[in-house]
Amino acid sequence: MTRPILEARGLVKRYGRVTALNHCDFDLMPGEILAVIGDNGAGKSTLIKALSGAIRPDGGEILLDGEPIAFETPNDARRAGIETVYQTLAMSPALSIADNMFMGRELKMPGILGSVFGKLDRRRMEDFAREKLAELGLMTIQNINQAVETLSGGQRQGVAVARAAAFGSKVVILDEPTAALGVKESRRVLELIQEVRSRGIPIILISHNMPHVFEVADRIHVHRLGRRLCVIDPRDCTMSDAVAYMTGAREPEPLAA
Amino acid sequence: MTDADRFEDVVKTRREESFAEFDDQHRGLFGRFHHALHATPSLVPLIVLVSALAVFGIVLGEKFFSPFAMTLILQQVQIVGVLAAAQSLIILTAGIDLSVGATAVLCSVVMGQFTFRYGLPPVAAVACGMAVGTLIGAANGWLVSRMKLPPFIVTLGMWQIVLAANYLYSSNETIRAQEIETEAPFLQFLGLKLQVGGATLTLGVVLMLVLVLVLAYALRSTAWGRHVYAVGDDPEAAKLAGVNVHRTLMSVYMLVGFICALAGWVMIGRFGSVSPSATTGVIGNIQSITAVVIGGISLFGGRGSILGAFFGALIVGVFELGLRMSGADPQWTYLLIGVLIIAAVTVDQWIRKVTA
Numbered sequence: 001m002t003r004p005i006l007e008a009r010g011l012v013k014r015y016g017r018v019t020a021l022n023h024c025d026f027d028l029m030p031g032e033i034l035a036v037i038g039d040n041g042a043g044k045s046t047l048i049k050a051l052s053g054a055i056r057p058d059g060g061e062i063l064l065d066g067e068p069i070a071f072e073t074p075n076d077a078r079r080a081g082i083e084t085v086y087q088t089l090a091m092s093p094a095l096s097i098a099d100n101m102f103m104g105r106e107l108k109m110p111g112i113l114g115s116v117f118g119k120l121d122r123r124r125m126e127d128f129a130r131e132k133l134a135e136l137g138l139m140t141i142q143n144i145n146q147a148v149e150t151l152s153g154g155q156r157q158g159v160a161v162a163r164a165a166a167f168g169s170k171v172v173i174l175d176e177p178t179a180a181l182g183v184k185e186s187r188r189v190l191e192l193i194q195e196v197r198s199r200g201i202p203i204i205l206i207s208h209n210m211p212h213v214f215e216v217a218d219r220i221h222v223h224r225l226g227r228r229l230c231v232i233d234p235r236d237c238t239m240s241d242a243v244a245y246m247t248g249a250r251e252p253e254p255l256a257a
Numbered sequence: 258m259t260d261a262d263r264f265e266d267v268v269k270t271r272r273e274e275s276f277a278e279f280d281d282q283h284r285g286l287f288g289r290f291h292h293a294l295h296a297t298p299s300l301v302p303l304i305v306l307v308s309a310l311a312v313f314g315i316v317l318g319e320k321f322f323s324p325f326a327m328t329l330i331l332q333q334v335q336i337v338g339v340l341a342a343a344q345s346l347i348i349l350t351a352g353i354d355l356s357v358g359a360t361a362v363l364c365s366v367v368m369g370q371f372t373f374r375y376g377l378p379p380v381a382a383v384a385c386g387m388a389v390g391t392l393i394g395a396a397n398g399w400l401v402s403r404m405k406l407p408p409f410i411v412t413l414g415m416w417q418i419v420l421a422a423n424y425l426y427s428s429n430e431t432i433r434a435q436e437i438e439t440e441a442p443f444l445q446f447l448g449l450k451l452q453v454g455g456a457t458l459t460l461g462v463v464l465m466l467v468l469v470l471v472l473a474y475a476l477r478s479t480a481w482g483r484h485v486y487a488v489g490d491d492p493e494a495a496k497l498a499g500v501n502v503h504r505t506l507m508s509v510y511m512l513v514g515f516i517c518a519l520a521g522w523v524m525i526g527r528f529g530s531v532s533p534s535a536t537t538g539v540i541g542n543i544q545s546i547t548a549v550v551i552g553g554i555s556l557f558g559g560r561g562s563i564l565g566a567f568f569g570a571l572i573v574g575v576f577e578l579g580l581r582m583s584g585a586d587p588q589w590t591y592l593l594i595g596v597l598i599i600a601a602v603t604v605d606q607w608i609r610k611v612t613a
Contacts, residue, residue, distance in 0.1 A: 054497065075499045090497035092490040094559050099483055104499025106480035118479040 003066055005030045005202055006051065006082070006171050012059035013046050020046035021057065022226035028171065033193065033203045035213040035234075038223030038246050044206050045087075045175065047223065051204070052084040052173055053077030064170065075104065083168030085160045087175040093149035098122070098129040100148055101163045132166040133159070136192050154185025158192065165196045172196055173204045178212055190216055210239040222246050294608050298553045299565035301604055305551075305597070306568045306575065313579035321582055324456035331462045334574035336361070336523055338465040338567060340541050341548035342472055343516040345566040346509050348549050349476070350489040351558025352401060352408030354510075356393065356415040357517050358541015362533060363423040364390045364521030369432045369531030372441045379443035387518040393419060394514020395507065402506040412542075420538050427533040434529030448526030461523040468516065469567045476563060485509060489558030547594060548573060551601045560605075572597065 008026035012019070020043045028034050038044045049055040051062065053071030061068050064080055071077045074084070091100045107121045107128075108114030114121065126144045133144075136158065148156060157177055164172045174193065178186040186209075193216055197203055207213050213220060214234045222229045222245045229245055230252035244250035294300055314322045340357045347354040364386040371382035393415065400411045437444050447461040476482035484505045487495035496502045520541075525531055537544075552569030554561030573594060580590050 073501075074497055075501075078499055084497075086497050088494060088497070090494040092487040092494055092498075092559065094490050095483065095486055099487075100498070103483065103487055103495070104501075106483065108480070118475075118481065120478055120480060120483070122478075 002030060004028055004063075005065060006204075007063045008047075008051065008060060009063070010060035011047065011050055011057045011062070013043075013050060013055065013057045019226055021050065021060075023060065024223075024227045026051070026221065026228060027231075028202050028204060029219075031197065031200050031202055032218040033197055033205055033216050035205045035207060035217035035220045036223055037207065037210075037213060037220060037242060042223045042246070043226040044223050046226075048084070048173055048175055048204070048206060051077075052082060054084075078105075078167065081168060081170030082173065083164035083171070084173040085157075085164045085175060085177060087179065089156055089160045091148045091156065091160060094147055096145045096147055097133075097151075097159055098126045098144050100159065101125070101129045101132070101166065105167070128166070129162075132162045136162050136165065136195055137188075152185070154181050154188060157181060157185065157189050161189065161192045161196070165192075165199075165201070168201060170201070171204065172201055173206075175206045176208065177205070178207065178209055186212065210242060213242075214239055222252075224248060291608070294604075297562075298560060298608070299562045299568060301601070302552045302565045302568035302572060306572050309572060309575045309579070313575065313583075317579065317582050321579060324454055326578065326582075328456040328458055328462070330571065330574040330578050331465075332457070332459055332527070333578065334570045335459070335461045335465045336520055336527060336537060337541070337544045337548055337573070338570040339461075339468060339516060339520040339523055340537075340545035341552070341566045341570045342465070342468050342563060343513040343520070344542075344545035344549045345552070345554055345561070345563045346472070346485065346513050346516075347408065348489075348546075348554050348556060349485050349558060349561065350506060350509055351492075351556075353412065353546065353556070354397065354408065354513060355412040355542045356397065356419055357513070357520070357545055358537045358539065359416045359419040359423065360390055360393050360514060360517035361520040361524060361541060362535050362538035363393075363419050363426075364518035365524045365531050365535070366423055366427045366521075366533050368444055368522060368525065369437070370427060372444060373432055373436070379441040382441075383444070383522060386521055387515055390514040390516075390518025390521065391511050392514065394511040394517070397514070398507040398510025401510065402503045416542065423533050423538065429533055431533070432531040437525070437529065437531070444522075444525050444531070445529060446526065447523050448529065459526060461526045464519065464523065468519070469563060472563045481505070481508065486559050489560075491559070544573070547598060551594075551597050553601060553605060555605050556602075569601075 004027040006028040008024065011021045011024045011026070013021040024043070024047060026047065036044050036047070046055065050057045053074045053076050056072065063069065069080060092103065102125050107124050109119045109121045113119040130144050148159065151159065161174070161177065177189050181189060190212060193203060193205065205213065205217060217234050220232045220234055220242060222232060222242065224246055232242060232245070241250070245252055320326065340361060343357050344354055367389050368382045368386035371377045371385050372379050377385070397411055397415055400406050401408050447459065447464060449460045451458045476485060484495065484500045487498065487500050488502050488505050492502050524535060524537060528535070548570035549566045550556065550569070551572055552561065552565035552567065554566055576593055577590050581587065
């Protein structure tokens with residue numbers, strides 16, 4: 001059996017008296033799309049935040065490529081090659097596409113202009129951004145300098161996915177990427193997800209949308225009451241089964257996966 | 258997947274190549290104007306500034322349109338201009354700083370008293386003043402960023418604290434211009450005049466211009482500047498995108514404290530004396546906020562440019578001098594500035610409403 005690229009063992013996170021993660025385990029295999037589903041308040045978001053460095057778990061450990069890691073900030077996770085597309089997209093609406101793609105990791109001009117005056121290398125950032133958007137087939141965005149607030153919801157999501165795919169060398173995490181989108185835009189984002197996977201980057205997909213999950217996921221992690229209830233294969237269950245597991249209407253057989 | 262679940266197959270086969278796009282052709286002149294304003298927010302105050310200059314120039318003629326009068330405006334706005342540059346930075350982060358004027362006055366008092374009470378060399382006293390300003394800024398920044406207190410509350414308190422400390426420390430004693438001139442002329446360094454033809458520039462004016470240009474460069478072309486905008490736009494998003502929000506806020510508040518100290522030094526150059534009861538301590542904050550708002554910087558943060566704030570300060574200066582020269586009651590100035598403030602915010606809302 002190949003070893004997981006990203007795994008978590010016995011994660012615990014409490015907010016006051018609320019236990020959001022209760023000794024939760026997690027495994028992501030190389031090159032797969034792993035969907036994480038669960039009812040509202042099951043702790044999906046907390047799990048993702050722990051994996052992406054946005055929060056520090058109170059207990060348990062996270063291993064990347066078998067090595068234990070402890071992220072203090074999202075930047076640590078990003079440096080380790082884990083990129084996250086948050087549900088809120090984490091973009092600054094008034095800034096341009098290029099500015100947003102390079103937020104927190106701007107490129108500076110070579111030589112004294114960059115080192116002393118800190119001048120940004122706009123040309124290089126714009127070219128890179130344009131290239132990444134084109135690679136993912138987001139050709140409808142003509143002007144890389146337009147403010148993100150002028151884009152449609154689908155385009156914004158596309159830019160956020162492009163940002164994650166461009167920099168995420170190990171893992172890309174997508175939190176509800178289709179929740180706010182229309183049917184057509186959702187379709188495009190699902191294609192983007194498969195496009196990213198085809199380059200060998202594993203993806204964690206958090207979603208409420210069962211058809212989307214069943215369409216793209218290789219395995220489905222069902223989260224319930226702060227922990228992993230079971231991992232199911234979308235090829236041998238139905239959506240009703242998955243919903244039954246996540247709402248507690250049905251108990252899974254003892255964990256085999 | 259069972260057949261019943263395949264309700265999205267229609268869009269899979271019958272999909273178009275692109276996202277829905279809207280026709281951009283029928284935008285027209287008005288729409289293009291709106292787009293230009295959205296892209297360059299400092300355009301509005303520039304237009305107002307140029308028209309104000311034109312109107313007063315036509316009404317008052319030579320008297321107003323002289324190098325002397327033009328540079329007089331610059332001299333009159335130098336303190337507010339520097340404070341407005343500081344205020345812009347804070348407002349871009351979606352904050353507000355009510356303590357800028359008081360900080361400037363306290364710093365000028367520190368510069369004066371350290372020289373005359375403790376016999377420090379004036380250069381060292383000026384440096385101490387800068388350090389005090391930066392420290393006040395750091396205190397504001399720490400309370401805003403770490404304690405998560407609203408900037409309005411923090412700086413409202415700091416304003417009173419700094420102003421009171423200023424009176425207590427100086428025992429409300431003014432250091433007279435003559436004393437400074439004979440014993441520590443360096444304190445008045447920024448008051449040095451440069452004559453070019455009929456134009457008179459002081460080093461304080463030059464400092465203001467350089468400061469505005471440097472900050473405009475930093476905000477536009479450095480990573481730090483982008484982070485300031487991102488933090489002001491949406492701090493949560495900035496943090497998730499990898500911006501160190503705390504460090505950005507601290508750097509902004511400390512820099513603002515430092516700039517306020519510069520404003521204090523400019524004050525000594527402008528007035529010649531060091532006075533703890535200078536009006537800047539009480540109304541400097543409102544004057545700077547006025548300039549920033551007229552300059553089109555959004556009070557909600559993340560939008561606007563520092564050049565706009567500079568134009569805003571100049572607009573106020575042009576109105577003051579122009580109306581005084583035409584012999585109008587000074588209350589007209591305040592009335593018109595009040596109208597401008599409301600108009601500026603209206604325009605800001607209009608620009609934000611439709612994102613072109």
